[in-house]
Amino acid sequence: MKRRRLATDVLVVGNGGAGLRAAVEAVERGCEVIVASKIGADRPNSTAVIAGWGAYCRPEDVEGYFGAVVEEGNYLSDQELAWSYASEVAERMPELRRFGVEMRLEECTLERPGTAREMWYFPGPRGRLGDAIRAPLREAAEKMGAGMLSGTFINRLLTSGSSVVGATAVDLATGDLVVIAAKTVILATGGASGVYARQNNPAGTTGDGYALAYRAGAELVDMEFDTFMMSHEELKALFDGSGDEEKMLKTAGAHYSCGGVRVDLNRRSAVEGLYAAGEVTGGSFGSARLGGSAVGDIMVSGRLAGASAAEAAAGRDETSPDEEQIREEEEKLARILDKGGEGMPPSALRDEVRRVMWRKVGPVRRDAGLREGIEELGALRSRMTEVGARGPREMRDAVETELMLEVGEVIATAALERRESRGTHWRLDYREPNNDEWLKNIVIARGPDGGPVVRTAPARMTRITSPGPCRVGGAWAGGYV
Ligand SMILES: Cc1cc2nc3c(=O)[nH]c(=O)nc-3n(C[C@H](O)[C@H](O)[C@H](O)COP(=O)(O)OP(=O)(O)OC[C@H]3O[C@@H](n4cnc5c(N)ncnc54)[C@H](O)[C@@H]3O)c2cc1C
Missing domain, CATH: 1.20.58.100 (Fumarate reductase/succinate dehydrogenase flavoprotein-like, C-terminal domain)
Structure with a gap:
């Protein structure tokens, strides 16, 4: 195998919304950034195929929105992470307009029957609504100088002692092994729905980031909470024994991973130099998430991971992988x-x-x-x-x-x-x-x-200290947002 070597301050793994938002933040803070992704810029990832909805929180209603997040997660959210998400999302979403993203406020009726929530809607061609977010963010990151390595599959994080110091990758066009030395690494590799035979995520959503982080010494939290698409009626029938399990296994599918890499408020993992953003992280949403919050979270956690990885990189010497x-x-x-x-x-x-x-x-x-x-x-x-x-x-x-x-x-x-x-x-x-x-x-x-x-x-119940009633199921009524 031929080998190639690269070096950067911050390596971002994944070119979905979280990775791109992180990259923009890190370059704006003066870092050299490489965004590596196993798919090409025009291929769909989960960000590209969203149903079009992003969280909306009125700046004066952070407490109310935070309460809804924690309630939906059935009180298993790390409430400090959930607070960090809720208190920033009000600012992060409208900020997308700074990058040229088109968006408007609309009533979303796709959640629990009979409820409507005001959310940001991203108009665009059916099936690729998220390109409205991805394309301008990518353009902004590139203009500011982030290097884009598409078709580059990260297969291992490299460590030195208890720190991450880079990664190895396979160049999918040439088969070369690419060694990327990095002062800090941000995993933004999306969810793990692709580990199941039935699911609605684009190809390649195989949960690589969870395994890469785990192998490098990070902790994973709430990994049992994978969202499966099923109507409330079907779920009820499954639980009361009146449903046909075999039939249901032929129609349901996995959609979203609530759990993931355990991070602190800076979106840093337990491993020095390793940060995470977007669906690959766990903790904010507990056992289920509100509609639109995945898009809200890629912006909030993307920015936070980008900022803290940049700050840490500024204080680190060049790394030399083992x-x-x-x-x-x-x-x-x-x-x-x-x-x-x-x-x-x-x-x-x-x-x-x-x-x-x-x-x-x-x-x-x-x-x-x-x-x-x-x-x-x-x-x-x-x-x-x-x-x-x-x-x-x-x-x-x-x-x-x-x-x-x-x-x-x-x-x-x-x-x-x-x-x-x-x-x-x-x-x-x-x-x-x-x-x-x-x-x-x-x-x-x-x-x-x-x-x-x-x-x-x-559960870290620092703000809402006693739980209300808990549910089995989630806030979806067939529209998975
Ligand atoms: C059909 C559908 C509709 C949805 N609708 C909504 C909605 O309306 N509102 C909402 O809030 N949420 C929605 N979601 C959820 C939301 O889209 C995702 O949670 C979110 O986009 C994840 O963004 P991300 O940046 O974390 O990951 P992704 O957008 O999945 O990007 C991850 C990137 O990492 C790359 N990658 C992964 N592993 C590697 C590796 N080993 N090496 C290199 N690169 C790698 C992938 O190629 C990919 O480009 C929807 C999801 C689906 C599937």
């Missing part, structure tokens, strides 16, 4: 390439992972199924050694699959641990929310043997 880690990665990729067409096609293994995740860890969750799921994922993981790739794109598929196995195990472990139903987590063997035992978050880190180490932490 040769041994780079060689390890190179050898792994070379082994996959050596097998070539003789090996198992990565897409075959990936389909199996998605099938297990959907049937055992998806919308229908029970103790026995989740345990089987974890076991089956383990068996699939041992088959990774059989996978071969005939070129850089299949190599990406192979590594994506390996990362999906890691994320899948974490989701399944968290879902098994939470013995109640709440928000987007549906346990048919524990059908009710249980505030006596489960007003806590599940936090997972990678143990020394590579397996998940689980701990629980009391």
